[in-house]
Amino acid sequence: MEIPVREATAAEAGFFAAHGWVRLSRLIDPATAAALRERALEHLSERSREHRGPVDAAFGQSRDVAATDEAFAALALHPQMGRNAVRLLHGVRAVRVQVTNLLVKEAGEHGATEFHQDFPWMPMDRSAMLTVWLALADVPAGMGALRFYAGSHRHGLLGRSFTRPDDDQLTQHPWLKELELSPPLDLEAGDATVHHALTVHGAPANRHDRPRLSFTVTYFDADALYTGLPYAQTDGLGLQVNRPFEHERFPCLQP
Numbered sequence: 001m002e003i004p005v006r007e008a009t010a011a012e013a014g015f016f017a018a019h020g021w022v023r024l025s026r027l028i029d030p031a032t033a034a035a036l037r038e039r040a041l042e043h044l045s046e047r048s049r050e051h052r053g054p055v056d057a058a059f060g061q062s063r064d065v066a067a068t069d070e071a072f073a074a075l076a077l078h079p080q081m082g083r084n085a086v087r088l089l090h091g092v093r094a095v096r097v098q099v100t101n102l103l104v105k106e107a108g109e110h111g112a113t114e115f116h117q118d119f120p121w122m123p124m125d126r127s128a129m130l131t132v133w134l135a136l137a138d139v140p141a142g143m144g145a146l147r148f149y150a151g152s153h154r155h156g157l158l159g160r161s162f163t164r165p166d167d168d169q170l171t172q173h174p175w176l177k178e179l180e181l182s183p184p185l186d187l188e189a190g191d192a193t194v195h196h197a198l199t200v201h202g203a204p205a206n207r208h209d210r211p212r213l214s215f216t217v218t219y220f221d222a223d224a225l226y227t228g229l230p231y232a233q234t235d236g237l238g239l240q241v242n243r244p245f246e247h248e249r250f251p252c253l254q255p
Helices: 010-019 030-044 054-058 070-076 079-089 174-178
Strands: 021-024 060-063 095-105 113-116 129-135 192-196 201-203 212-221
Touching: 010 021, 010 079, 030 060, 030 070, 030 095, 030 212, 070 095, 070 212, 079 095, 079 129, 079 212
Parallel strands: none
Antiparallel strands: 021 192, 060 095, 095 212, 113 201, 129 192, 129 212
């Protein structure tokens, strides 16, 4: 499946650097998003609906979808996606794919996604990492598009969330409310938001009568070294501490 991906502009890269997030309108065209949506629904129909923790209560997911679906693999490994990630992260020579995911937030089944950072769990020795969150169908603001605290990526590691009740970032660090919160976003199919792994972000519950559907892919600095931190995705892969993530699970995209 051929998937056209547009280039991120210099202005978008500048906004990302300043705010820690950016909207990439029409990253792919709506027709391509519609085709991916049908594939996503097939994958998500097979997901477990057991809620085992706060993450499952916030959204459902189909992890590592690119490992089994050639269309999502083509998108995650698209050279322009790699070039965009390198441009937005600024200063990295190349990126690796960390994980791909299909996410669904069902009205009535899932609640709000607590405000959190992505990086505190990661076994990398540097935080140059971002996630592309692509809407596979229209996501009006009331459906639960992500929101971001602008500039929060400049404050370093703020701790883990989803480990116990009331450990979201706003409870741990009330001063975050002094930062600008991004406005509610109305996304069209094919639009994306991109956020840095240190950017504090969350999402309200879905208030519509249809599910919120998205595809996410996370990229990180190809020169990052493995720290050995316990992490389900990397445990048992034979990665060497203080060596790059040279493994088929983390394909490298050159700009």
